[in-house]
Amino acid sequence: MRLHEYQAKGLFADAGIPTPDSRLATSVDEVVDAGRDMGYPVAVKAQVHVGGRGKAGGIEIATDEDELREAAESIIGMDLKGYHVDRVLVESAVDFTNELYLGVTLDRGEGEPVVMVSSEGGVDIEEVAAETPEAIAREGVDPAYGLHPFQARKAVYEAGVPGDVARAVSSVLETLYDLWENNDASEAEINPLMVTSEGDVVAADAVMNVDDDALFRHPDLAEMEEESYTDDLERKAGEYGFDYVRLSGNVGIIGNGAGLVMTTLDLVDYYGGEPANFLDIGGGAKAERVANALDMVFSDPNVDSVVFNIFGGITRGDEVARGINDALAQFDEIPKPVVVRLAGTNAEEGMEILNTELVQVERTLEEAVQRAVANAEEGNL
Known part of the structure; x- marks a missing residue:
């Protein structure tokens, strides 16, 4: 479960991490009222689960009421x-002199948590990692003992954080790790952690993603789940029990396994298309589950074509094919072209069963993706 910024900041503030004065608003009048109460300048920040909000026009700074409205x-x-x-989120603007990055996640290669600090905050950490990886200090953590204070100080020192704020930054990093661990989070980030001219540090942004399978241990976080959905598609995914992430492209992707779906996303990009989503329907591909997946993808107005990447393991390919046929038969009209690739157990039988009046069938994943990309290009004409 991915928390909104305002939800994560609430958790951070309760734990003692300094955050700006802020207020959630759902109307223009509520925004203006918040600005009057807090004073100017203020930031207006869209609460959606995407990066680069500022570059996309989702964050604006206002210095008076007219600008705020x-x-x-x-x-x-x-x-x-x-x-x-x-x-x-309407938030008091921070007069800062420096921006830092702090993060905690799981290093799957090493099989342990890792804390990260960079003096190049305020930009996408992926860009920093790709262009100047040496600017990110990393420190592995033994989960049996947690983050030791000396490890936090070491990471802060290696990141080149100025000495006059190093102690405060180390303290925030320790608290961030505790939040990550205590809430069964997969990621926790502050980008940027702003340093003010007075030498204070303030979390100007907050990110926390929580393991869905651990929510039963955190009823307070579970209550936030419904509010954490950004749109009806994410809400539907929660109801259907799908792993779903909405993206900005127009090629809808459905697969039965995270690895299969990720591979398909990569190939769509490789062949010049843009993925519209990550949708893993999990084990089994019975008619109802496939129909629910198609309902989600067809409901996305950005989608111009769909590709199924299905591997028959325990579930046989012929069963999968019947499920796809039955699911598509429930639609009076197929709104978008659907391409299917089957592999694995009884794949040949499944390919013969698929109703080619309802779907386009390709034998290799590469061919299926290329056809789906071509369909999407035609849909955009």
Whole structure:
């Protein structure tokens, strides 16, 4: 479960991490009222699960009421990388002199948690990792003992954080790790952690993703789950029990396994297309489950074509094919072209069973993806 910024900041503030004064708003009038109460300048920040909100127009700074109203009218209701903005965070602007990055995640290669610190905050950490990896200090953590204070100080020192704020930054890093561990999070980030001219540090952004399978241990977080959905598609995915991430492209992707879906995403990109989603329907591909997946993908107005990448393991290919046929037969009209690739147990039998009046069938994944990309290009003409 991915928390919104305002939800994560609430957790951070309760744990003692400094955050700006802020208020959630769902209307222009609420935004203006918040600005009057907090004073100017303030930031208006779209609450959607996408990166690069500022570059996409989802974050604006206002220095007076006229600018604030204009910013609110521009952001509330906008489409931001495929997400409808229905709420914003109004936040006191921070007068800063430096921006840092702090993060905690799981290093799957090493099989342990890792904390990260960079003096190049305020930009996508992926860009920093690709262009200047030496700017990110990393420190592995033994989960049996947690993050020791000396490890936090070491990471902060190696990142080149100025000495006058190093102690405060180390303290925030320790608290961030505790939040990550205690809430069964997969990621926790602050980008940027702003340093003010007075030498204070303030978390100007907050990210926390929580393991869905651990929510039963965190009823307080489970209550946030419904609010964490950004749109109806994510809400549907939660109801159907799918692993789903909405993206900004127009090629809908459905697979039965995270690895298969990720491979398909990569190939869509490789062949010049843009993925519209990550959708893993999990084990089994019975008619109802396939129909639910198609309902989700067809409901996305950005989707111009769909590709199924299905591997028959325990579930046989012929069963999968019947499920796809039955699911598509439930639609009066197939709204988008659907390409299917089957592999694995009884794949040949499944390919023969598939109704080619309803789907386009390809024998290799590469051919299926190329055809889906071509279908999407035709849909855009």
